[in-house]
Amino acid sequence: MEVLGLVDIPTWLQWILVLVGLVSAYVISMSWNHGIFKKMGVDGPKPHLIFGNFKMLLKHGVVKTDENMYKKYGKVFGIHETYVPSLFIGDPELIKEILVKKFKSFPNRKNILDDFTDRTMSESMSILKNDRWRFVRGAISPTFSGKKLRQMTHLVNSSVDKLLENIERKVEVDEDIDMKKFVGRFTTDMVASTIFGLDVERQYDKEDSFTRHAQTLFTVDKLGSFVSIIYLARFLAWILLYINRYGKGSIQQKAFRFFLQTTEKAIEERRESLGKYSDFLGILVDSEAKKLEEKHDEAAGVRTEKEDNQTSPKQWTRKKLTDSEIISQALMLMFAGYHTITNQLCFILYHLAIYPDICDKLLQEIDENLNGEVPTYDTVGKLTYLEMCINETMRLFPAANRLTREASNDVTIGNINIPKGLVIHIPAGAIHKDPQYWSEPETFNPERFTPEAKASRIPFVFLPFGDGPRNCIGMRLALLELKIAVGRILQTYRPVKCSKTEVPIKISNLGNIPVGLFLKFEKRN
Numbered sequence: 001m002e003v004l005g006l007v008d009i010p011t012w013l014q015w016i017l018v019l020v021g022l023v024s025a026y027v028i029s030m031s032w033n034h035g036i037f038k039k040m041g042v043d044g045p046k047p048h049l050i051f052g053n054f055k056m057l058l059k060h061g062v063v064k065t066d067e068n069m070y071k072k073y074g075k076v077f078g079i080h081e082t083y084v085p086s087l088f089i090g091d092p093e094l095i096k097e098i099l100v101k102k103f104k105s106f107p108n109r110k111n112i113l114d115d116f117t118d119r120t121m122s123e124s125m126s127i128l129k130n131d132r133w134r135f136v137r138g139a140i141s142p143t144f145s146g147k148k149l150r151q152m153t154h155l156v157n158s159s160v161d162k163l164l165e166n167i168e169r170k171v172e173v174d175e176d177i178d179m180k181k182f183v184g185r186f187t188t189d190m191v192a193s194t195i196f197g198l199d200v201e202r203q204y205d206k207e208d209s210f211t212r213h214a215q216t217l218f219t220v221d222k223l224g225s226f227v228s229i230i231y232l233a234r235f236l237a238w239i240l241l242y243i244n245r246y247g248k249g250s251i252q253q254k255a256f257r258f259f260l261q262t263t264e265k266a267i268e269e270r271r272e273s274l275g276k277y278s279d280f281l282g283i284l285v286d287s288e289a290k291k292l293e294e295k296h297d298e299a300a301g302v303r304t305e306k307e308d309n310q311t312s313p314k315q316w317t318r319k320k321l322t323d324s325e326i327i328s329q330a331l332m333l334m335f336a337g338y339h340t341i342t343n344q345l346c347f348i349l350y351h352l353a354i355y356p357d358i359c360d361k362l363l364q365e366i367d368e369n370l371n372g373e374v375p376t377y378d379t380v381g382k383l384t385y386l387e388m389c390i391n392e393t394m395r396l397f398p399a400a401n402r403l404t405r406e407a408s409n410d411v412t413i414g415n416i417n418i419p420k421g422l423v424i425h426i427p428a429g430a431i432h433k434d435p436q437y438w439s440e441p442e443t444f445n446p447e448r449f450t451p452e453a454k455a456s457r458i459p460f461v462f463l464p465f466g467d468g469p470r471n472c473i474g475m476r477l478a479l480l481e482l483k484i485a486v487g488r489i490l491q492t493y494r495p496v497k498c499s500k501t502e503v504p505i506k507i508s509n510l511g512n513i514p515v516g517l518f519l520k521f522e523k524r525n
């Protein structure tokens with residue numbers, strides 16, 4: 001190749017120049033934003049040109065890294081997750097501004113994995129932004145009201161019936177139980193019945209399509225490697241995604257197709273038999289039909305109270321979700337419910353096994369309040385010590401170690417000027433272990449959650465379900481499920497350590513996910 005007719009560049013040199021160009025472009029793109037925290041006056045570890053501060057995340061995992069950084073730099077610091085600058089805010093006053101007071105400037109999350117989500121889930125509430133998120137959240141919220149949860153309680157109890165039968169089988173042969181797998185099957189069953197209304201009995205059959213496909217999607221073994229690829233070579237992650245998406249029949253694609261068809265079929269059945277189903281899809285389809293009726297009334301000149309209070313922006317006043325929006329929500333709720341409940345239930349049972357005194361106190365509360373009866377929505381509400389144990393478990397092992405938001409405009413909080421687009425992380429896990437708010441933070445002590453202790457603690461230092469308008473929509477369902485499951489297990493059994501139980505418990509580098517947790521159950525006298 002001749003340049004300006006002057007120099008003849010041989011082919012080998014052309015290749016070297018292309019390579020040098022590509023490497024330079026890669027290095028520049030990875031380090032482009034590395035000066036941002038210095039400009040903002042925010043402290044933090046010095047970033048490597050390519051890896052930023054990513055190596056410590058790979059080495060120590062998310063939980064330990066956040067704790068270490070919070071201890072070292074205090075309540076505000078910046079980390080470069082390779083090319084992504086992330087501002088960490090751990091100050092309760094500033095957290096309140098982000099999650100509540102200035103929510104308008106932080107209405108959305110920014111999760112690097114969202115761009116790589118399967119299309120069937122791309123309209124899910126946890127990913128959607130701004131008005132579209134408001135519209136979908138507004139449409140889904142009523143399905144989690146107290147009245148609707150009461151209707152769902154029998155579905156939770158049916159799943160627990162099956163769990164108890166399985167515990168009994170293990171107790172009979174005195175078997176050590178791999179808790180993650182064991183509890184995971186129960187949770188699969190529970191999401192199948194509470195969201196899709198599927199028959200509980202089938203779920204314990206390993207060949208059952210729902211169980212098989214759910215396990216394909218729920219297994220997060222390869223997630224850590226994929227996240228690393230996204231952070232280190234985003235272009236490669238896109239290539240892998242397209243190969244997976246358009247490659248012939250990958251098992252993930254088959255699983256997504258299965259859930260798409262299952263949800264479509266379930267929606268159709270519920271539209272044909274209004275009022276018959278008390279699962280999430282049934283409740284949603286019923287309320288959709290009710291709204292259409294209201295619209296009919298409105299057309300006839302009858303305005304309902306709800307309509308008068310309608311505050312949605314004009315473009316989001318349509319009466320119902322599209323079918324693809326409903327499908328996205330169902331799948332997202334399935335994921336959100338599965339991982340969180342499985343992990344929390346494992347952690348709670350683990351703590352009850354290693355602290356027999358606390359377990360004894362809880363057994364007493366359960367016996368006195370449930371009187372051997374199957375719990376209802378109202379009776380589990382009386383189990384206050386159980387709620388304290390659940391809260392203490394979530395303090396030590398929160399399902400989301402960080403809450404995430406994105407600044408949707410330039411905004412100032414405290415004396416920090418945050419530029420539009422910056423990722424904000426609230427290190428909930430690290431705050432939950434800050435000795436300023438929690439004495440002896442590593443100790444499991446449910447007494448931290450007595451009404452008096454709660455009242456004397458400053459707000460925004462306990463964030464297991466997030467806070468503000470974008471908090472966990474499934475919080476009440478989650479607590480109901482956990483209380484019924486733990487309450488009913490303890491009516492007959494107590495969890496105990498076995499030879500394989502490791503103390504302290506091991507967690508995954510990806511977050512608070514128990515690894516290799518073994519326990520067993522003993523029958524109570």
Ligand code: HEM
Binds near residue numbers: 137
């Ligand atoms: C112990 C169990 C659970 C825990 C600890 C938990 C925790 C959380 C947290 C921390 C968030 C982020 C909140 C924020 O950013 O402020 C969240 C969001 C969410 N959770 Fe949960 N969750 C649990 C169970 C569930 C269940 C059972 C469901 C539904 C079936 C659910 C559905 C959701 C959804 C849809 C969001 C996104 C909300 C939005 O963006 O508007 N969660 N959860």
